[in-house]
Amino acid sequence: MVKKMRSVSIIAAGLSKFGENWDESYRQMIAKAALEALSSNVVEGKEIEAIFGGTMASGRFIGQEHIGALIADQLGLNPIASTRVEAACASGGVALRQGFTAVASGMYDIVAVGGAEKMTDVSTEQAAFALGGAGDQETELFHGATFPALYALLAQKHMEKFGTTEEMMASCAVKNHHNAMHNPIAQFHKEFSIADVMNSGYIASPLKLLDCSPITDGAAVLILCETSKAKKLSDQAIEIVGSGQASDSLALTGRKSLTQLDATMLAAKHALAQAKATPKDIDVAEVHDCFTIAEILAIEDLGFFKKGSGGTASLGGETEINGQVAVNPSGGLKACGHPVGATGVKQAAEIFYQLNGIAGKRQRKDAEIGLTHNVGGSGATAVVHVYKKA
Amino acid sequence: MVEGSVALHWRRYPERYSLIGNHCATCKTDYFPPRVFCHNCRRKGKLIVKDMPRTGKIVAFTEVFVGPVGFENETPYFLALIDLGNGVILLTQIVDSSRDRIQIGANVKMMFRKIQDNDKEGVINYGYKFKVTE
Numbered sequence: 001m002v003k004k005m006r007s008v009s010i011i012a013a014g015l016s017k018f019g020e021n022w023d024e025s026y027r028q029m030i031a032k033a034a035l036e037a038l039s040s041n042v043v044e045g046k047e048i049e050a051i052f053g054g055t056m057a058s059g060r061f062i063g064q065e066h067i068g069a070l071i072a073d074q075l076g077l078n079p080i081a082s083t084r085v086e087a088a089c090a091s092g093g094v095a096l097r098q099g100f101t102a103v104a105s106g107m108y109d110i111v112a113v114g115g116a117e118k119m120t121d122v123s124t125e126q127a128a129f130a131l132g133g134a135g136d137q138e139t140e141l142f143h144g145a146t147f148p149a150l151y152a153l154l155a156q157k158h159m160e161k162f163g164t165t166e167e168m169m170a171s172c173a174v175k176n177h178h179n180a181m182h183n184p185i186a187q188f189h190k191e192f193s194i195a196d197v198m199n200s201g202y203i204a205s206p207l208k209l210l211d212c213s214p215i216t217d218g219a220a221v222l223i224l225c226e227t228s229k230a231k232k233l234s235d236q237a238i239e240i241v242g243s244g245q246a247s248d249s250l251a252l253t254g255r256k257s258l259t260q261l262d263a264t265m266l267a268a269k270h271a272l273a274q275a276k277a278t279p280k281d282i283d284v285a286e287v288h289d290c291f292t293i294a295e296i297l298a299i300e301d302l303g304f305f306k307k308g309s310g311g312t313a314s315l316g317g318e319t320e321i322n323g324q325v326a327v328n329p330s331g332g333l334k335a336c337g338h339p340v341g342a343t344g345v346k347q348a349a350e351i352f353y354q355l356n357g358i359a360g361k362r363q364r365k366d367a368e369i370g371l372t373h374n375v376g377g378s379g380a381t382a383v384v385h386v387y388k389k390a
Numbered sequence: 391m392v393e394g395s396v397a398l399h400w401r402r403y404p405e406r407y408s409l410i411g412n413h414c415a416t417c418k419t420d421y422f423p424p425r426v427f428c429h430n431c432r433r434k435g436k437l438i439v440k441d442m443p444r445t446g447k448i449v450a451f452t453e454v455f456v457g458p459v460g461f462e463n464e465t466p467y468f469l470a471l472i473d474l475g476n477g478v479i480l481l482t483q484i485v486d487s488s489r490d491r492i493q494i495g496a497n498v499k500m501m502f503r504k505i506q507d508n509d510k511e512g513v514i515n516y517g518y519k520f521k522v523t524e
């Protein structure tokens with residue numbers, strides 16, 4: 001299955017500011033992220049052969065579809081092929097995988113991968129409805145389910161089966177807000193204590209306001225290149241050594257287990273096997289913490305910690321930047337922000353910075369192997385990538 | 391709530407009003423909502439219409455304090471995953487039950503209730519909710 005693929009590397013990354021960017025439109029954010037990626041001067045815009053752009057719900061958020069053509073136009077890259085990729089909150093990660101596949105296949109040598117979402121032009125209620133589209137409209141949303149409610153059900157099962165506590169979940173938010181203090185593009189630069197999270201008020205019990213990721217505007221762009229060429233162009237090339245993706249039922253009711261995300265486990269298995277790596281080899285990971293319980297599920301399902309021990313590991317500091325594995329040094333979805341289509345691409349940008357040793361005060365010391373994990377909906381899509389210095 | 395979606399809801403009346411699913415006569419699997427073909431037997435399965443059990447047990451529950459558009463008047467409310475005992479799990483609201491009796495493992499039975507009523511077209515959507523039984 002994996003034979004005859006070419007090696008692919010990231011040679012540049014660029015991010016817009018993440019937050020409530022009222023002064024910037026969707027098209028300005030994606031153009032600025034691309035400009036930053038190209039400012040490293042490793043490639044010229046005219047060398048880019050194709051674009052893959054992840055966006056979840058631009059029709060609902062800004063009344064704009066046909067995002068592939070829009071991005072090519074905004075980047076001044078007409079007439080190259082430009083394709084929108086949608087997989088709910090995993091749109092960015094799946095766009096990265098499409099770009100990876102396009103270069104690995106030999107069809108292109110250099111492609112741009114983008115991700116963007118403009119979420120704050122609509123009311124919070126409209127944004128929640130747009131995000132609800134990641135779940136099952138007919139059997140979940142119809143009955144009054146929200147995304148916090150779906151993850152709350154997963155949280156309750158985890159608490160029942162493994163003794164995970166609300167404090168353990170809160171510790172993920174506390175750590176991610178701490179990490180974001182050192183990330184200039186992060187939405188929040190504010191520390192919280194476990195007590196702050198515990199007192200933040202239930203949204204869907206047991207999840208509270210500060211267990212939830214925010215509504216965010218943002219864009220991210222990566223330039224991918226075939227690895228032998230990448231090494232000639234740049235001394236910062238980061239090789240994508242493994243890529244995995246899996247699907248599961250859209251609704252929670254169709255899952256085999258409610259204490260793990262099978263799609264994450266499968267995507268990780270495939271990506272790690274392709275990378276010839278084990279979970280223990282990972283120094284730094286950006287995982288999908290749309291809710292604090294999602295980070296606990298992720299660090300277990302990715303194999304960093306034994307099933308059921310993720311909450312204890314998090315509360316014990318094992319996922320801090322200098323812990324067993326640095327989890328979400330960017331601040332994660334929780335504190336860096338979660339512009340849904342951009343998130344999966346931003347995660348890869350953070351690993352690009354970490355493995356090049358240019359992540360500043362949030363740098364994991366001697367990081368050699370990195371991983372990203374992006375989830376769509378309540379676990380119906382999961383995409384995992386593994387990286388190392390080329 | 392998808393606006394302008396009378397047909398979308400109309401198609402679901404048999405499931406939502408009467409908890410009608412289907413059953414594969416070949417491998418004995420129950421499906422709710424009904425499937426177009428059996429996912430075990432694929433083309434070889436023979437699907438027949440089947441009423442689902444109207445009782446079950448709570449698998450997990452949450453109290454929703456911030457509801458979506460269309461549920462403003464009901465917030466806060468309880469949502470739960472219900473195991474119907476035939477391999478089918480569904481998501482529903484728990485109503486008419488005292489807070490202390492809404493627990494994992496509690497027995498529940500189906501009720502027929504209004505689900506949403508703020509549709510701009512004036513359509514009121516009905517369907518199943520569950521309540522805790524003795």
Ligand SMILES: [Zn+2]
Nearest residue numbers: 414417428431
């Ligand atoms: Zn069958």
